[in-house]
Amino acid sequence: MLFCRLATTLGTFDISLDKLSDGELWLAQFFRGLSDGATYASLALALVMIYKSTGFINFAQGSLALLGVYLVYVFSVEQGLPIAVAVVCAMVASALVAMFIERTFIRPFPPNNVLPLVIVTLGLLLIIDSAVGIVWQFRTRSLPSMFSDSAPIQWGIARLTWRTIGNLGAVFVVVGLLYVLMARTKIGLAFRAVSSNLESAQLMGIRVGSTLGFGWALAAAIGTLSGALVVPDLLLEPSVMLRVLIFSLAAAALGGLDSMVGAVLGGLVVGLTRNLLVTFLDLSELALATAVAVILVVLLARPTGFLGTVRRERV
């Protein structure tokens, strides 16, 4: 056991055999991991969508999701709307904001030169995060969840809650809808054409700018949903989505960056790994570092992730 050796040499971690042989604890952490994993998966989906179509990671997506979650807070807690309605309104609102941002800050740059665009998205990340901090202050709040924390199924401490089921269900619904959108609709066809070959897509009369704007809007709505799923388990404060973004990046990278199914698998793997490591190795301080370590190990072994495509062109 590499981990045991590592732990004993360091001499600081306490791995009791009791814990490791506790089936209920395993199951409990498994459920928790699935639930977290589902939320990482949904933000990872949004990251993958933009990566596929533009060839870069949009770091501002965590911030758009953050803005979305605060809107959920405003609509539900402050305006008193039912939480599900508040989430839908916030998804629509963040989609509109994303379209505006794409139009104003992204479209002026040539779409085939990635570096300036990545820098712009990093700038947007900082701007949106601090704007949220200024508007809503840096104090923590709690956000209601769409799904109750009661458990229809329970073995001792292992509880399969409605929230876990709801989070997983939401991700599968999103994947299903995205699949139908991409495979069966005209805008989906345009989106895939732009992802596949930007110049050829233009030569087919596809308006690349508005197609990518649509992608941004969709990704922001999904990001907001992801935030609305994960934040009730944490506390709402202006840096909450940054942590989620890092785990989601890990998930997207594991899945191969350009595969939607890969993003979902990656999200679940990151969620499970994180919860199991934190529980059995007492690594809660190092949770972020372990996420990065997991990405590194997988990408070293398999540079294209689980399901990423090797870019291969015939000449």
Added chain:
Amino acid sequence: MNFTAMGFKSNQAVADTQNTQDTQDVDLLQCDSEYLKVCGLRAAYGDVGVLHGIDFSVAKGQIAVILGANGAGKTTTLRALTGMVSTEGSIRLAGEELVGEPTAEIVRRGVAHVPQGRGTFGDMSVEENLLVGAFVRNDKQVRSDIAYWYQTFPVLGERRNQPAGSLSGGEQQMLAIARALMLRPSLLLLDEPSLGLAPMVTRFLFEQLKASNAIAGTTMLVVEQNAGLALSVASWAYVLEAGEMVLAGPACELAVNDKVRRAYLGY
């Protein structure tokens, strides 16, 4: 060849009418109806000028060819026409200025462009490639047009659900041309359609182009290394050298021009 899907005449009849028309009306067409008129066209990649103010025109319904050595600027000329390189000068299509318009808007005016290197969507299926070709169309005949191209190029029909990237280079060239014609363009730009194709396939492809030209009246501007074949299909020809148009005239005249013979026909 079976043209029933579009109610076409036989290929041979089409070629015959085309030939007689070529020899008689070329001069008339040339000054009468300049469908595409390019004046003082300059294009550059960054600071490097590639086209130094060229003039040319293509009459409606005509097939024109641009000949030129490697690096002469043929691809750049076509890219300028569809707004894919920074351009100065004037490009008028049916009287409307195209310079400064974004690529997608130029295409929406009926200009299809088969780029050098084909530009197929490798990870999308053959059928999806054809569907994207008809992206800006809203009529009900998209399906029957696809069926027509499956008849014309049976290999596309057999592999309709396979990713375009798995086709051979020649098959992808057929796909790229069929995809461009799915737009039902009024002007078709072709950049070295014969590149990498077997001679038989090239001839077949040019027959198809000629058929589309005769039946649908599609105006065509072709850049082609196979000068002999191109001159036999085209009615008007240009020679581009180092970013300048150095020769222009009816294809049949250029085909017997000494300079063209030596430089491009190789005898």
